[in-house]
Amino acid sequence: MRYVDEYRDAELGRALAGEILATVEPGRHYKVMEVCGGHTHSIYKYGIDDLLPANVELVHGPGCPVCVIPMGRVDDAIALAEQPGVIFTCFGDMMRVPGSERTLLDAKASGADVRMVYSPLDALRIAKANPERDVIFYAIGFETTAPSTALTLKRARAEGVTNFLCMCNHVTIVPPLRALLESPDLRLDGFVGPGHVCTVVGARPLGFIPAQYGRPVVVSGFEPLDILQSIHMILKQIAEGRCEVENQYKRVVPQEGNLRALEVMAEVFAVRPHFEWRGLGFISQSGLRLSDAYADFDAEVRYSVPGVRVADPKACQCGEVLKGVIKPWECKVFGTACTPEHAIGTCMVSPEGACAAYYNYGRFAREREVV
Amino acid sequence: MPPAEPLAPVGAECALDHCITCSDEAVPMRVVAIDADRGLALCETAEGTRSSVEIALVDAGVGDEVLVHAGVALQRVGALA
Numbered sequence: 467m468r469y470v471d472e473y474r475d476a477e478l479g480r481a482l483a484g485e486i487l488a489t490v491e492p493g494r495h496y497k498v499m500e501v502c503g504g505h506t507h508s509i510y511k512y513g514i515d516d517l518l519p520a521n522v523e524l525v526h527g528p529g530c531p532v533c534v535i536p537m538g539r540v541d542d543a544i545a546l547a548e549q550p551g552v553i554f555t556c557f558g559d560m561m562r563v564p565g566s567e568r569t570l571l572d573a574k575a576s577g578a579d580v581r582m583v584y585s586p587l588d589a590l591r592i593a594k595a596n597p598e599r600d601v602i603f604y605a606i607g608f609e610t611t612a613p614s615t616a617l618t619l620k621r622a623r624a625e626g627v628t629n630f631l632c633m634c635n636h637v638t639i640v641p642p643l644r645a646l647l648e649s650p651d652l653r654l655d656g657f658v659g660p661g662h663v664c665t666v667v668g669a670r671p672l673g674f675i676p677a678q679y680g681r682p683v684v685v686s687g688f689e690p691l692d693i694l695q696s697i698h699m700i701l702k703q704i705a706e707g708r709c710e711v712e713n714q715y716k717r718v719v720p721q722e723g724n725l726r727a728l729e730v731m732a733e734v735f736a737v738r739p740h741f742e743w744r745g746l747g748f749i750s751q752s753g754l755r756l757s758d759a760y761a762d763f764d765a766e767v768r769y770s771v772p773g774v775r776v777a778d779p780k781a782c783q784c785g786e787v788l789k790g791v792i793k794p795w796e797c798k799v800f801g802t803a804c805t806p807e808h809a810i811g812t813c814m815v816s817p818e819g820a821c822a823a824y825y826n827y828g829r830f831a832r833e834r835e836v837v
Numbered sequence: 838m839p840p841a842e843p844l845a846p847v848g849a850e851c852a853l854d855h856c857i858t859c860s861d862e863a864v865p866m867r868v869v870a871i872d873a874d875r876g877l878a879l880c881e882t883a884e885g886t887r888s889s890v891e892i893a894l895v896d897a898g899v900g901d902e903v904l905v906h907a908g909v910a911l912q913r914v915g916a917l918a
Contacts, residue, residue, distance in 0.1 A: 557907075585908025587891060607907070610863065614907040617891050621876075662863050665904065665912045718904055718912045726894045727911065 473689030474512075482694040483517040489701040496522045497653060498700055499790055501643065502660035503530030503818030504688050510823040512690040518697065525652075525790030526823075528642050528746060529660055531607040531635075532559050532816035533788060536742045537778065539635055540565030542771035546602050546633055547578040549769055553596060555589040556604035558582045559816045564809060566776040570604075586618035586632075593622070593630035602631045602765045609666040612636040612754060613727040616734035619756070619763050631765040634755050636735065639663050640671050641752035642743060647679045651791055656700035658693065659685035661715040668723030669713050676709040687715040734760050744778060744812055745785020784811035787820050794821040801825060863904035865914055866890065868897050880905060 490496060500506055506526045509515055515524055528534055540563050547554035547570060554570070561570040561582060574580040583589045586603050593601035605615040615632060622630040639660055646652060659672055664685045675683045682703035686696035696714045703709060713719055734757055741753025756764040778785065782804065783797040794800055794813065804810040806822050813819035817826065866880035869887065880890040880903065891909045903910035 584888075587889070587908045610911065611907045613894060613911065614891070614909040617893060617909060662904070662906065662911065665863075717915050720912075724894055724911060730894070 473691045486698045487519050489705050490519050496655045497525050498656045499525040499527045499654050500658040501527035501529045505658055506820050506823050507818045508688050510827040514693055526820035528788045530816050530818040533812040533819045534743045536744045537566050537776040538774050543604050544573045545771050546765055547573050547580050551599050553579045553599055553601045555581050555583045563812055563815050586615050590618050590622055590630050593627055600629050605632050606635045608639050608663050610662045612731050616730040619734050632763055633765040636754040637752055641749045645749050656682040658696050659683045661687050664719045666724050666727045669711050669721055672711050680709055682709050683711045685713045685715050685719050745788045782811040784813045787813050794824040863906040866905045868899050868901050
């Protein structure tokens with residue numbers, strides 16, 4: 467397939483690995499964060515870390531939307547799902563995310579009508595087929611899924627569907643990155659930028675990273691060669707003493723983003739003053755709620771939710787994993803008490819979570835061999 | 838100690854390659870037909886899976902390749918190349 471096969475060429479990959487090796491300064495340690503879970507997943511799937519010199523370390527960022535949902539929000543979702551008459555719809559992975567006591571899957575087992583959907587549009591279809599019941603969509607995700615939720619809400623309004631509601635947990639990428647850069651226990655040398663978030667918001671919003679924190683950013687695609695090339699571009703910036711936002715993923719990421727998507731989001735969403743992130747705590751202006759114009763569609767307005775803040779389980783170190791302070795296998799419960807089948811932490815639930823990516827692709831190796 | 842059994846991939850309800858809950862992985866699809874009245878397009882993956890996709894956010898015609906995330910086309914692939 468065009469735009470796929472040519473980005474998985476093994477020869478080119480080896481050549482890029484050679485160029486990376488030639489770019490790094492021996493004896494210097496480089497820490498590069500891939501912000502997004504999609505990158506983490508590709509890195510382990512294709513064994514990209516094995517192609518890198520030993521002194522280039524990849525740190526996994528907070529960009530898996532499942533992994534960052536705090537337990538209190540899961541409890542809220544379960545409370546909504548258990549309202550009489552409600553059909554609760556969500557993406558498959560969210561059903562397995564543990565709340566303080568149960569998952570949505572457990573709620574379903576005890577009688578709640580929880581259904582898996584592939585898109586908010588599917589949830590709207592369910593609402594139209596069940597006009598006598600309220601259908602709530604559990605909206606999660608960064609700027610890549612937010613336009614989808616926004617368009618569906620606009621469609622619901624245009625079609626006069628009043629039993630379609632949304633529990634909005636959408637988050638934005640810039641505030642958690644800023645929080646990470648402010649975090650004292652983390653030293654990073656550069657960022658592999660979130661390619662698909664940037665198809666929506668553009669490359670420009672990441673400009674604060676070089677401008678205010680002096681770190682290079684390369685917006686990257688998701689195929690193995692995309693990621694290798696982006697890592698090379700970051701290391702090259704460091705070697706040449708440059709520091710800017712570069713766009714490796716030009717085939718889909720325009721500088722200004724998708725203006726139509728941003729417009730729809732601005733109409734349907736409003737920024738929350740603060741939102742809790744698993745392991746990262748409250749981050750100001752990092753979450754979205756439905757705008758006042760769409761309050762009629764807000765599940766948290768029509769139904770009351772407990773809204774209780776629940777501390778993360780003590781054994782779970784998702785927060786440190788999300789900040790890249792520890793590797794997944796350094797967590798006390800990794801692969802023992804916490805597995806994808808019975809996850810304690812969210813990072814083990816989604817295939818994009820750093821822990822699940824390590825677990826699924828058998829990457830238990832604690833020391834890499836030098837290539 | 839005997840070598841560990843190979844681990845089976847989990848998360849069967851969503852293909853590991855393109856998980857729907859991912860923040861940042863979109864599925865490349867080709868536009869097969871457009872239903873302008875409903876603002877939806879019928880799109881097809883390389884493997885031949887077809888689904889309806891919202892295309893209000895992109896300028897795409899039949900035969901174009903688009904990146905689809907959660908049922909919405911976010912960009913036309915190669916539009917900027």
